[in-house]
Amino acid sequence: MNKEENATIPVTLLDVAKEAGVSPSTVSRILNGTAKVSADKRTAVETAIAQMHYEPNQLAQGLKKGRSMTIGIVVQDISSPFFDETLRGVDDGLKGTGFASVIVSGHWNAEEESDRIKLLLARKVDGIILLSGRIEDKDVLRFANQRPIVATGRMLNSKTAIGFKLDNEHGAYLAVRHLIELGHRRIAFVAGPSNNVDAADRLAGYRRALTESNLAFDPQLVVEGDFHEASGLMAMNRLFESQQQFSAVFAANDLTAYGVRLSLYRRGIRVPDDISLVGFDDLPGSLYTTPPLTTIHQPLYDMGRLATVALMGLIHGEKITTELPPLELVVRETTRRFR
Numbered sequence: 001m002n003k004e005e006n007a008t009i010p011v012t013l014l015d016v017a018k019e020a021g022v023s024p025s026t027v028s029r030i031l032n033g034t035a036k037v038s039a040d041k042r043t044a045v046e047t048a049i050a051q052m053h054y055e056p057n058q059l060a061q062g063l064k065k066g067r068s069m070t071i072g073i074v075v076q077d078i079s080s081p082f083f084d085e086t087l088r089g090v091d092d093g094l095k096g097t098g099f100a101s102v103i104v105s106g107h108w109n110a111e112e113e114s115d116r117i118k119l120l121l122a123r124k125v126d127g128i129i130l131l132s133g134r135i136e137d138k139d140v141l142r143f144a145n146q147r148p149i150v151a152t153g154r155m156l157n158s159k160t161a162i163g164f165k166l167d168n169e170h171g172a173y174l175a176v177r178h179l180i181e182l183g184h185r186r187i188a189f190v191a192g193p194s195n196n197v198d199a200a201d202r203l204a205g206y207r208r209a210l211t212e213s214n215l216a217f218d219p220q221l222v223v224e225g226d227f228h229e230a231s232g233l234m235a236m237n238r239l240f241e242s243q244q245q246f247s248a249v250f251a252a253n254d255l256t257a258y259g260v261r262l263s264l265y266r267r268g269i270r271v272p273d274d275i276s277l278v279g280f281d282d283l284p285g286s287l288y289t290t291p292p293l294t295t296i297h298q299p300l301y302d303m304g305r306l307a308t309v310a311l312m313g314l315i316h317g318e319k320i321t322t323e324l325p326p327l328e329l330v331v332r333e334t335t336r337r338f339r
Contacts, residue, residue, distance in 0.1 A: 011054045019048040071311060072120030072128040073103045074113060081283045082253070082300065086131055086152070089304025097312055099126070108196075110134040117143050127311045131304075132198075137163075148314035150307045153198065162310045164303060164324055168198045171296040171327035172205025175250050175278045178294070178329055180213045183338035184248040184276060188221045190235040190260060192252040199227070202252050202280065220244055225256050232259025240267065247275060247338050254279040254286045254295055261289065261334075272336040282330055291333035299325040 017024040022041055030037065030045050048054070073090060075083045087103070094101060102125060106113035113135040120128055121143065130140065130151040140151055144161035156163030179187050189206050192199025207217050223238055225231030232251055236259070239246070251257035257279030264271055271277050271291065279286060282297035306322040313320035 011052045013054075016045065016048045016052060016054050019052060020044040067126050067315075068124045069098055070100050070102055070123070070125045071308075071315075072117070072123070072125040073101050074106050074116050074120070074128065074130045074133065075103060076106050076108045076132050078103070078105050080255075081285060082255075082281060083131060085284065085300035086304035089301040089306075090129060090308050091304075092301075093305040093308025093312075099312075106133050106135075108134060110136070110139075114139060121146050127315045129304075129307050129311055131307075134195075148311060150311040150314070152303055152307060159319075160314060162314065162319075164307060164310075164322075166298060166303070166324060166327060168201035168327075169205040169208070171280060171298070172202035172250070173209045174205075174327065174329045175280060175296050176206050176209035177213075178331070178335065179248045179250065179276060179278060180209060180215070182248075182276065182335060185215060185338075186218075186221065186244075186246040187248045187250055188223070188239055188244065188246040190223055190225045190232055190249065190251045190256050192225060192227050192256075194224055196227075199252055206250060221246060225252060225259075227253050227255060229255050229259040229262075232256035232261075233263045234259075236260050236263035248335070249275060249277050251277065251279045254281040254283045254293060257286075257293055257295070258289065261293075272334050276335040276338070278335060287332070289334075294332045294335040295330055297328045297330045299327075 013027050014024055017027045020027065021044060026037060026041065027045055030042060073087070075087065077083060090101065102120065102123065104116040104119065106116055110133070113133045117128060125147060127148045130149060132153040137154060137156060140149055140156065141158060141161055143149060144158065148160045151161065151163045153165060154163040155165050176187060189203070191203050203222070210217050220242065221244055223235040225235045232255070249260055251260050257277060260277060261271060264275060269275055277293065279293050279295035281300070282295045286293040286295050302325055306324060310320050310322055
């Protein structure tokens with residue numbers, strides 16, 4: 001057999017054992033970190049692994065430990081760039097762990113989220129990352145009795161479940177305070193769905209910024225959307241039809257702000273010359289809108305990566321303390337001083 005043919009044959013644990021002059025069980029225990037062997041034997045095995053380019057079968061090792069080497073990820077909208085950025089952090093967090101991911105969507109429906117978690121548990125995943133959602137905390141904790149769960153958008157702290165929650169109220173407060181500091185007094189708000197916790201927190205932040213500046217809250221300046229572009233467009237159309245006067249708009253998220261921007265463009269209203277605009281999320285595309293969008297930066301990538309680190313800790317029986325970076329105002333070109 002020539003060298004090229006030999007190069008296509010995968011190196012096995014038995015090959016490594018033969019090359020190192022030890023038993024296959026010794027190689028296996030060294031790989032698993034459970035072997036108590038002499039330094040010479042360990043060096044021989046490590047040298048053989050390096051020279052033969054041996055790659056351990058992570059799945060086989062996991063099965064021996066009763067693991068499938070997979071984690072489940074429940075997102076709400078696979079097509080959303082919000083979840084794209086978070087999933088990128090999850091993917092980077094999994095590098096080097098030997099674990100693969102299975103992604104399912106809950107579509108912002110508590111019953112569907114519950115069904116998807118049951119599906120993942122039936123597939124014997126080793127843990128689950130729940131990205132946002134509407135399933136109740138008590139149900140998350142119940143599922144966590146079967147497999148560890150890390151959830152975003154809620155606060156959980158048990159032996160088998162950890163939750164991360166960003167301060168949406170403070171983020172909205174920063175956005176509206178920025179507009180007030182620029183001299184705006186009539187600030188419209190295109191809110192998120194009334195049954196969404198993040199949306200409620202952002203409305204609270206909007207109201208707090210007004211109250212601290214002795215500005216009256218006008219419910220006619222608040223129009224409910226659904227966090228998607230079309231709702232931003234329709235909300236602005238309703239505001240104009242109601243003939244409300246305002247000099248700035250705070251959108252509950254960047255996607256909504258994109259729809260707001262289109263509505264203003266179609267009416268010949270210049271941003272920021274005529275109306276200032278602020279979003280929330282700091283999606284990658286917000287840097288490239290015309291003009292680039294002033295927004296609240298959410299550490300979406302960090303949230304995905306840290307959620308993965310925390311889940312790996314739970315899977316391995318460790319409680320890892322993690323802290324997310326704070327929300328920050330990113331000032332670009334859609335806001336200016338009111339004249």
